[in-house]
Amino acid sequence: MRTVTFVELALVGVRGATPVRRGMGAGPSADGHLVVDGLNAALPTNPDSPYELRDGRVLAGETDLGLSATPVRRPRFYDLSTVDGVSYEKIARLHGADVLATTVVQTCVRYAEDQRCRFCTIEESLRSRATVAAKTPAQLAEVAEAAVRLDGVRQMVMTTGTTTGPDRGARNLVRCVQAVLEAVPGLAIQVQIEPPADLSVLTELRAAGAVSIGIHVESLDDEVRRKWMPGKGAVPMSEYEAAWDEAVRLFGRNRVSTYLLVGLGEDPDELIAGAARLIDRGVYPFVVPFRAMPGTLAVRDGARPPDAALVTYVTERVATLLQEADMRGADQEAGCAACGGCSALRMAGA
Numbered sequence: 532m533r534t535v536t537f538v539e540l541a542l543v544g545v546r547g548a549t550p551v552r553r554g555m556g557a558g559p560s561a562d563g564h565l566v567v568d569g570l571n572a573a574l575p576t577n578p579d580s581p582y583e584l585r586d587g588r589v590l591a592g593e594t595d596l597g598l599s600a601t602p603v604r605r606p607r608f609y610d611l612s613t614v615d616g617v618s619y620e621k622i623a624r625l626h627g628a629d630v631l632a633t634t635v636v637q638t639c640v641r642y643a644e645d646q647r648c649r650f651c652t653i654e655e656s657l658r659s660r661a662t663v664a665a666k667t668p669a670q671l672a673e674v675a676e677a678a679v680r681l682d683g684v685r686q687m688v689m690t691t692g693t694t695t696g697p698d699r700g701a702r703n704l705v706r707c708v709q710a711v712l713e714a715v716p717g718l719a720i721q722v723q724i725e726p727p728a729d730l731s732v733l734t735e736l737r738a739a740g741a742v743s744i745g746i747h748v749e750s751l752d753d754e755v756r757r758k759w760m761p762g763k764g765a766v767p768m769s770e771y772e773a774a775w776d777e778a779v780r781l782f783g784r785n786r787v788s789t790y791l792l793v794g795l796g797e798d799p800d801e802l803i804a805g806a807a808r809l810i811d812r813g814v815y816p817f818v819v820p821f822r823a824m825p826g827t828l829a830v831r832d833g834a835r836p837p838d839a840a841l842v843t844y845v846t847e848r849v850a851t852l853l854q855e856a857d858m859r860g861a862d863q864e865a866g867c868a869a870c871g872g873c874s875a876l877r878m879a880g881a
């Protein structure tokens with residue numbers, strides 16, 4: 532029941548103040564950050580939602596839905612600036628209660644309109660000046676140190692827009708991980724990349740000290756991939772499989788994850804079967820409902836979020852498969868599966 536309710540909130544959104552928000556950026560959602568029943572939750576804020584945040588609860592009218600909900604407070608590190616005058620908030624953001632997230636390169640080689648992922652707004656947040664185009668390792672180290680010291684951040688997620696080189700942006704992440712760990716030894720860091728043409732960079736990322744890695748395919752259905760991700764969808768599945776396998780060898784089983792978006796038009800049972808195959812190879816399928824984010828091509832073209840029943844069906848079955856394989860998101864220490872805020876999998880026990 533908690534899963535059903537959470538999925539409904541994730542699709543419809545909630546009414547109420549959420550001081551920590553993400554408006555645009557890489558990835559699948561625009562949201563406010565809360566702690567719901569003790570778990571990180573990234574939920575769309577929607578003034579027309581029937582679901583209201585009030586007195587630490589979620590209400591539909593006067594009916595209590597049985598979930599506690601505490602908006603994440605604005606972190607203190609947002610009020611600081613680097614020595615060169617850049618607001619920390621433009622360098623990294625708080626996600627959930629304890630995750631520091633950054634997009635180290637805010638541009639993507641695939642951002643031409645006929646190439647970009649239709650759910651992504653990575654360069655819109657740059658245009659809106661919410662962030663800066665490239666974060667230096669030194670800036671990231673400075674912000675991470677402050678976020679850990681002032682706001683209790685316990686893990687960090689570093690993603691990147693795709694660059695033109697054969698490493699697709701991964702080598703820059705190596706330098707960023709090294710710099711952050713010099714400033715904050717022991718901080719759990721997840722890196723997120725496209726499959727690099729040269730897999731040796733995965734060894735470098737592990738050696739730099741990243742504890743987990745996301746290599747996000749978003750869909751296992753080639754037709755869906757071509758339609759929703761014309762640029763990235765041209766990367767053959769075999770490259771993803773090779774990168775996942777090498778990453779599992781280096782980082783370990785259940786330290787590698789991939790997003791699977793629900794609601795792009797794929798067959799739900801094929802999605803679940805694909806998730807089972809990922810679990811077999813040691814990769815955590817982070818199942819997330821598609822939500823049309825303002826500024827995306829998807830919104831311009833009138834895309835609608837999926838039915839709550841479909842998302843619940845897929846989420847509950849994938850959660851069961853993960854439980855049977857003894858793979859829990861929290862065990863990844865850092866990253867989206869460890870945070871869980873964008874998915875209902877944690878609510879469903881995975």
Ligand code: SF4
Nearest residue numbers: 573626867870872873
């Ligand atoms: S799941 Fe990932 S993108 Fe979503 S709030 Fe958590 S860290 Fe951020």
